Amino acid sequence: MIKLEICQEALQECLKTGGDFAEIFAENTTKNVIEMTSGKVNNASTINNYGVAIRILKGYQQVSGYTNDFSRESIIKLAKDLSSSLNGEDLGIKVELKEEKPNKIVNSIRKPSSLSNEEKVVYMQKVYSAIKDYSSEIAQVMCYLTDEEQHVLVANSQGKYIEDDRSHLRISANAVASFNGEMQTASDSIGANCGYELLDHADLEGFAKEIASAAVTMVHADEMVGGVYDVVIHNAFGGVLLHEACVHGLEATSVAKGASVFCGKLGQKIASDIVTAIDDGTRENQWGSLNMDDEGNPTQKNVLIENGILKSYLVDYRNSRKMNHPITGSSRRQNYRFSPTSRMTNTFFAPGNDKFEDIIKNTKFGLFAKKMGGGSVNPATGEFNFAVSEGYMIEDGKITKPVRGATLVGSGAQVLMNVDMIGDNLDFGHGMCGSASGSIPTDVGQPTIRVKNMVVGGRGAK
């Protein structure tokens, strides 16, 4: 994308005023979005992101900027403009770039650019029909298909010059069920960092039917009655609990500034003994996986919590300088416009020994959160919330009636201590995570777990 010699010259220029590290990140990304409403395609858009970002570090201080012009003149000018805002002496660091190749963890066979829009719409049609045909109560179906091919280049003053290709593909659907003037929605998605072979092998019909079934079930459900409950959170997207309640608080973004409730707790017990939590960017072709992070470092499997003990934070290069903690291959950015920082990849609770049936059987009275919606957290207080999009009551060890409108709230430090059963059925859900460096694909995952004594909100009357 940009010749090695130009990168080398620009990086050298960056270091003339006292900077001790400089980095170039360039990308050429093409994203296609197709939207189908009521079985008709109503939008097809293409977005091309094309830019080169430079940042210079002097200790912890960072100056950054970007341009959409890839010419030598433009890149050197950007380097000069940025370095002029530092006013120190050249430290004499000599930049010598050497080309590297990234690990091969993700692989795209049927690349998005090799398919016509017409071929892509066929997958959407399948999902639409399966949802629509499920029940006469299905009032509306929306289906979205997005694919993104990203070519990135990272070069830095420590000699790195590395390029990589990513191919993010995701199909999602939203069903609206209607009954007696009431409307309820359900949605889900399938996504991975690979090509369209993903959709060739996926059970699109089964995926669609589950969405339809959830919407129809919820339109007949009673309102959740608020209070304190034992909550059984089902596998896959249920992992959003770990993502929100805990791991955002382990990101260097908040830890380096001393703004997380988990600061200074390495080696200490922060969760019940049965909890092991992992962030693993090396899972083959998974939605949150990458060959390399956005600083050009290989992604890795990071054990964050092991048997309840905090083992690691998620750390990018700049924050590693402040935290005295090794980098974890976790530096990510939505695109060149954002500065990279520590983020999650595929984050999950490791499987335990309990059987799903036994977890339900062991729960006298509680809430079964089968599907979770999104949520959010404030890392400084650890207070989090998330919505239950498909819920059921558990009475005398049995799943009984469906309930809607349940919201779970709590504090991260407490909820991890209250996990008392972990199943053996690990699975993943595919989300977009929004934070300091923009919106990025991340997987959340877990087996079915049980959490004691959670505050559950709802509109139902006692």
Place this chain on the structure above:
Amino acid sequence: MMNFKELIKKAKQENIEDIEIYNSGSKTLSISLFKGEVDESKIFSSNVYSVRAIHNGKMAYLTFEDENTDVDKVIKQLKENASVLTAGEEVEIFAGSESYPTLERPEGGFDKVSIADKIAILKETEKLASEMDSRIALINHCSYSESTASVHIINSKGLDLYRKETYGYIVLGVVAREGESNQVGFEVKIALKYDELDPNKIAKKAVDKAISMLGAAPVDSKVYPVIIENEAMADLLDGFQSMFSGEAAMKKLTSLVGKENQKIMQDNVNIIDDPLMADSVNSQPFDDEGVACYKKNVVENGVFKTFLHNLKTAKKFGVKSTGNGAKAGSMGVSGVNLYIDKGIKTKEELIAETEEGLLITDLSGLHAGLNPISGDFSAQSSGYYIKNGKIEKPVTLIVVSGNFLKMMNDINEIGSDLFIGSNGVGAPSIKFNGLPVSGK
């Protein structure tokens, strides 16, 4: 710069019926401070080209940033995108409104202040906040940004419009600590004039918020009279904005379809979209399709008057665009300055008249915890417990639930403290007779 005239000419030759270029430019400076030192600064300018074109009666979209992008490639991709569209929607590229309002804007003065002085104002803000109360443990965010954003719309129907806006903002985040309790205070002050950025006011607001919440705990689960404070009320309205969107109506994703001129809220509720508001950074003389903007009532004395429309959704319902076309990948619909109009009593009076109840200052997780079709929501909330007309203690980790339309028919009193957020959505504080609260 890309040659727009050439693109339009070539497109016409290639059987494209109409084409439009929406060119947005921005120039931004941002500086952030941590413990008295600049820890991040960012300077950039960018240009984004969004092109849409009608081919065989279908509207396709393409966005790119490389100004040297080949014109033939642009046209080819637009045709490919148009070819797959099957929805029977009538579309239009706009020739222009008869006239456009003028928007009076103040002289911002941002370029008259040196970067060193901007750093100095940040240092002052940080210092004021950290010294205001001994329980302030950390200033975890302190930044200044200024941005000049421009929009240029040019199309094959002869439209050629330009608008530009400069604004600046300071963001301050503080953490207060006492015993085991951590609380945060966050304040964003956005201004059209540099002089309106007042470090003392910003620091005080963030610090007061954090300190007053120390020791917050849940309250008992039951139905309480609830005052939702203006900023939180604006967040709630924002969450339910799509209820009033012509685009949602087209997809049957709002319960207000067919309810024009019907009573949907109680008599004293007025919801207004005023794109020409003098002191909002969001204001604009024309929308993202080049349609002139004007002030309108969405809800008037409780009666639903109109959906917000762009050209496409207006055609679908046989009405005129309300000038609410908003660019978001393709062309969507959005309020410009959409707000619930204010009442007479102050927030303090609403509190004083409450025997037992809650003042909610913050609603979190609304992106997930609400259903814009049904109007239902359940949101993690924090605020204060009111007893005998006085604030008694801070409250957190509770869930307040409700249904937006039902609530707006069960209002006790609308406050006078109208607040318009930086996203152009606003509300005063409103007291509701009863909402279910889940806590202990």
